[in-house]
Amino acid sequence: MKRPWQIWILFGLCLATVAPAMVWLTVRTVELDRARVEMRAEAEQARRKAELQDRIAAALWRMDWTLTPLIAQEVTRPSFVYQPFLTASAAGGKGGREKVPSPLLTQPSEFVLLYFEASAEAGWSSPQAPGEADMPSVLAAGISAEGIARSRERLAQLVAGVRYDQLLPLLPENLLPPIAADGPLAQVPGTVGAPGTVAMAGDPENPPFPQTREQQEEPAPGEAGFVQQVDPPPPDAQTIVAQQTRQQALPRQSRDEDQFARRNMSVQNFARSQRAQQYSNAMFLSDANAVREGVSRPFWIDSKLILARRLVVGEEVRIQGCWLDWPRIRQLLVHEVADLFPRIELLPAAGDEPVPPGRLLATLPVQLAGLTTASLPDFSLPVDATSSLSVIRVSLVIAWSCLVLAAAAIAFVLRRVVALSERRAAFVSAVTHELRTPLTTFRMYAEMLSEGMVTGEEQRHTYLETLRLEADRLFHLVDNVLQYARLERGRNARRRVAIALDELRLRCVERIPERVRQANMTLLEELAPEHALAVVHTDPSAVEQILFNLVDNACKYAASAHDRRIHIRWSTSRESAFVRVTDHGPGIPAVRARRLFRPFSKSDQEAAQTAPGIGLGLALSRRLAKDLGGTLSFESTAGGAQFVLVLPLRR
Numbered sequence: 001m002k003r004p005w006q007i008w009i010l011f012g013l014c015l016a017t018v019a020p021a022m023v024w025l026t027v028r029t030v031e032l033d034r035a036r037v038e039m040r041a042e043a044e045q046a047r048r049k050a051e052l053q054d055r056i057a058a059a060l061w062r063m064d065w066t067l068t069p070l071i072a073q074e075v076t077r078p079s080f081v082y083q084p085f086l087t088a089s090a091a092g093g094k095g096g097r098e099k100v101p102s103p104l105l106t107q108p109s110e111f112v113l114l115y116f117e118a119s120a121e122a123g124w125s126s127p128q129a130p131g132e133a134d135m136p137s138v139l140a141a142g143i144s145a146e147g148i149a150r151s152r153e154r155l156a157q158l159v160a161g162v163r164y165d166q167l168l169p170l171l172p173e174n175l176l177p178p179i180a181a182d183g184p185l186a187q188v189p190g191t192v193g194a195p196g197t198v199a200m201a202g203d204p205e206n207p208p209f210p211q212t213r214e215q216q217e218e219p220a221p222g223e224a225g226f227v228q229q230v231d232p233p234p235p236d237a238q239t240i241v242a243q244q245t246r247q248q249a250l251p252r253q254s255r256d257e258d259q260f261a262r263r264n265m266s267v268q269n270f271a272r273s274q275r276a277q278q279y280s281n282a283m284f285l286s287d288a289n290a291v292r293e294g295v296s297r298p299f300w301i302d303s304k305l306i307l308a309r310r311l312v313v314g315e316e317v318r319i320q321g322c323w324l325d326w327p328r329i330r331q332l333l334v335h336e337v338a339d340l341f342p343r344i345e346l347l348p349a350a351g352d353e354p355v356p357p358g359r360l361l362a363t364l365p366v367q368l369a370g371l372t373t374a375s376l377p378d379f380s381l382p383v384d385a386t387s388s389l390s391v392i393r394v395s396l397v398i399a400w401s402c403l404v405l406a407a408a409a410i411a412f413v414l415r416r417v418v419a420l421s422e423r424r425a426a427f428v429s430a431v432t433h434e435l436r437t438p439l440t441t442f443r444m445y446a447e448m449l450s451e452g453m454v455t456g457e458e459q460r461h462t463y464l465e466t467l468r469l470e471a472d473r474l475f476h477l478v479d480n481v482l483q484y485a486r487l488e489r490g491r492n493a494r495r496r497v498a499i500a501l502d503e504l505r506l507r508c509v510e511r512i513p514e515r516v517r518q519a520n521m522t523l524l525e526e527l528a529p530e531h532a533l534a535v536v537h538t539d540p541s542a543v544e545q546i547l548f549n550l551v552d553n554a555c556k557y558a559a560s561a562h563d564r565r566i567h568i569r570w571s572t573s574r575e576s577a578f579v580r581v582t583d584h585g586p587g588i589p590a591v592r593a594r595r596l597f598r599p600f601s602k603s604d605q606e607a608a609q610t611a612p613g614i615g616l617g618l619a620l621s622r623r624l625a626k627d628l629g630g631t632l633s634f635e636s637t638a639g640g641a642q643f644v645l646v647l648p649l650r651r
Contacts, residue, residue: 004418011414015407022403026396033392048373053358056371057259059337059344060361064263066336067329067363068270070111071307074322075296076271077104079311082117082320084130085137101141102127111329112322114154117311118167119318124159126151158323162301167319171310172295256358263362296321298364300350305329305364329364342377345370438470469518476552480616483545483624496539496628498650501577502532505570508544512551516566519555527570534572537650542624543579546632549617550581550643558585558640572649576630579645587641588634596634597622621645 080086081102104115104127118124128151130138138148294310308321330346337344349355349367359368445463454460499507505527516523547568554566563584571578588596599619618632625632630647 004422007414007418011411018403022400026400029392029396033390036392037390045373048376052371052373052376055340055376056358056368059340059368060259060358061263062336062340063333064267064362066333067361068267070109070329071298071363072271073109074112074307074324075309079291079293079320082115082127084127084134099137101138101143104128105130105138105143106141109322111325111332113325114151114158114323115321116155116158116323117318117320118164119316120164121316122318124155124164126155129155154323158304161304162306164319167301167306167308168310168317170297170299171308171319172297173310174295175292175310175312176295256356260357260360260362267362298324300348300365303348305348333366341371341375343375344368438474441470442467476548480549480620483620496537498535498537499540500532501534501536501570501572502527504536504538504540504543507540508547509568511544511548512568515548515552515555519559521555521559521564521566523551523566523568525568525570531570531572531577534577535650536577536647538628538630538647542628543645543647546621546624546645547579547581549621550645553617554581554583554585554641557588558583561585561640563639575649577647577649579647580642581645582637582640582642584640587636587639590636593634593636597632618643 081104084102084105085099086102087099108115108128114126115128116124116126129148135145135148139145292312294312296307296309298305298307300306303326305324305326306321307324308319311318311320333346334344345368346366347369349360349365355367359371361367445467448454449460449463454463505525509523509525513523551566551568558564558566561584565584567580567582569578569580569582571580597618599616622632625645625647628647630645632646633644635642635644
C-alpha cells in the first residue's frame with residue numbers, strides 16, 4: 001500500500017464528524033433527562049400509593065379466582081360422597097347395585113387435610129378413615145394403609161380441638177333446594193369426582209359467603225336458581241387501573257366495597273353454574289334426594305381453617321365439611337401474586353376488629369396484611385433526581401462505549417489491513433526476487449543440457465549437482481511458506497512424543513551437516529553426558545525444522561566471517577531443555593533485531609543487498625517453538641549471534 005496515511009486521514013475526518021454530533025446529543029439528552037427525573041420525583045410518591053392499591057386489587061382478584069375452583073369443588077360435593085363406599089347402579093345399566101369407593105377416599109384434594117362428618121348421635125367420622133370392616137375393600141381399591149393411618153391421626157386431632165356443639169352454631173341455617181332427577185340440572189354434562197370438575201353449592205338467597213345487598217336479588221325467571229354460565233376470568237392489573245381511574249371521584253372505601261362486591265358476585269356466579277355438575281351423575285340421585293344440604297361457610301377455629309355446612313337427614317342434623325391445608329393454600333396464593341408482591345403476608349380474618357373490604361378475600365376469611373409502598377418491587381422505588389444511573393444516562397454511557405469500541409475496532413482493523421497489505425507486498429517482492437535466481441539457473445542449465453552443449457561427464461555432473469542444490473533451496477523456501485500458512489490458519493496439529501535429548505539430537509542433524517558443507521563452514525555439537533538421557537516432550541520434525549532454519553540463517557550471514565564455525569550446544573535445567581545455535585559472523589544490529597522475528601520483514605532492496613531469503617525462517621521458527629510449548633529468542637554475543645531454543649521436559 002503506497003499511501004496508508006490517506007486512509008488514516010479519512011478515518012480521522014469521520015471521527016471529527018461523528019464526535020461533535022454525539023457530544024451535542026449527549027448534552028441535550030442529559031438536560032432532558034434531568035428535567036424528566038425531577039418531574040417524576042415529584043409525582044412518584046402519589047403514583048406509588050395508587051400503584052399499591054392497584055396491585056392489591058389485582059392480587060385479590062387473582063387469589064379469589066385461584067381459590068374459586070378449589071373451594072367450589074369442596075362446598076359442592078354431594079352429601080353421599082362423605083361415606084367410605086357408595087352404592088351405585090351396576091355397570092351396563094342392567095339393574096342391580098354395586099359398591100364403589102368414594103372419590104374423597106380415592107381422589108382427595110391436595111389442599112384438604114381431612115374430610116369429616118359429625119352428628120350428635122353418631123359422633124365424628126371421615127371417608128378417609130374407614131372402619132376395620134372396610135379395610136379389605138379399601139386396600140383392594142389401591143389405598144395405602146399409611147394414608148389411612150395418617151387420616152385417622154388427623155381425625156383424632158380434629159375431634160380433640162373442635163366440638164360438635166361448638167361448630168353447629170357457626171353454620172348458616174339456610175338449606176338449598178332439592179335436586180330433581182328430571183330437572184334441567186340433570187342435563188348438564190359432568191361426572192362426580194372427575195378430574196377438573198369443580199362446583200360450589202350456591203343459592204341466590206343463601207350464598208355460601210357473605211353477600212352485598214346487590215347480590216341478594218332474585219334470579220331471573222327460568223334460571224332455576226342457578227347461573228348456567230361462568231363469568232370470564234378476573235380483569236388484569238391494567239383493567240383494574242382503568243376502572244379505578246374512572247372512579248377517582250368516589251371515596252376509597254366505596255371503591256373497595258365495589259371491588260369486593262364484584263369479586264363476590266364472580267364467586268357466586270361460578271358457584272351457581274357448577275353445582276349442577278356435581279349432581280349430573282344420575283346413578284347417585286336416589287341417595288341425594290333423601291337429604292337437604294345447607295349453605296357452606298369457611299371459618300377459623302384456633303389455627304384450623306374449616307369449610308363446613310349443615311345436613312338435615314329427617315330429624316337429624318349433621319355437619320359435613322373439610323379441614324383445609326392452610327399452609328399449602330397460602331403457599332399457592334403467595335406464588336400466584338409473586339410478580340405483584342414479592343413479599344406478602346396473609347393472615348386469618350377471625351378477630352373482632354373488622355377488616356376493610358379492600359384487604360379481604362371473597363372466598364376465604366383471609367386478609368392481606370403488612371402491605372405498604374415498601375412492598376412494591378424494586379423497579380417502583382423512587383428515582384433520585386441527582387442519580388447518575390438513570391436509564392437514559394446508562395444508555396448514553398453504553399452509546400459512548402460502543403462508539404469508542406467501534407472506533408478502536410475500526411482503527412485496529414485498518415492497522416491490520418494496512419500491515420497485511422504491506423506484508424503482502426513485501427512477501428511478493430521478496431519471493432519474486434528469491435525465486436528469480438533458482439528459476440533462472442534451472443532454465444539456463446536445463447537448456448544447455450537438453451541441447452547437448454555440455455559434453456563432458458564431469459561437467460554434466462557439476463551442472464546436475466547445481467540443479468539439485470537449487471532445487472533444495474527452492475524446496476526449503478516453499479516448505480517454509482506453506483508451513484507458516486498452516487500455522488496462520490491454525491491447522492498445524494503436532495504430535496508430541498517423549499524422546500531422549502541425545503536421540504533428538506541425532507534425528508535433528510541429518511540435513512544440517514550437508515547445509516554446513518555447502519557453505520564451507522564447520523559444525524560443532526556439544527552435549528554433556530549428564531544431559532543426554534533427559535526426556536523431552538516435543539515433536540522431533542518441528543525441532544529439526546527450527547534448527548535447520550537457524551543453521552541456514554548462520555550459513556547465510558556468517559559466510560564471510562574469519563571464524564567459520566557454527567556451534568550447537570545442548571543442555572538442560574530442572575524443567576527445560578536448551579539448544580543454543582551460535583555463529584561468529586558480524587552479528588545483528590539492534591535496530592534490525594527489534595523486527596528480527598517479524599514475517600517477511602526483509603524488503604526487496606534488502607534481499608538484493610544481503611544474503612538470499614524472504615525473511616520468514618526466523619518468524620516460522622518462533623511460531624513452531626511456541627506451538628511446541630517452548631520459546632525461541634535472540635542473544636547478542638561479542639563477534640556473532642546466538643539463538644536459544646527452549647523446550648519443555650517431560651514431567
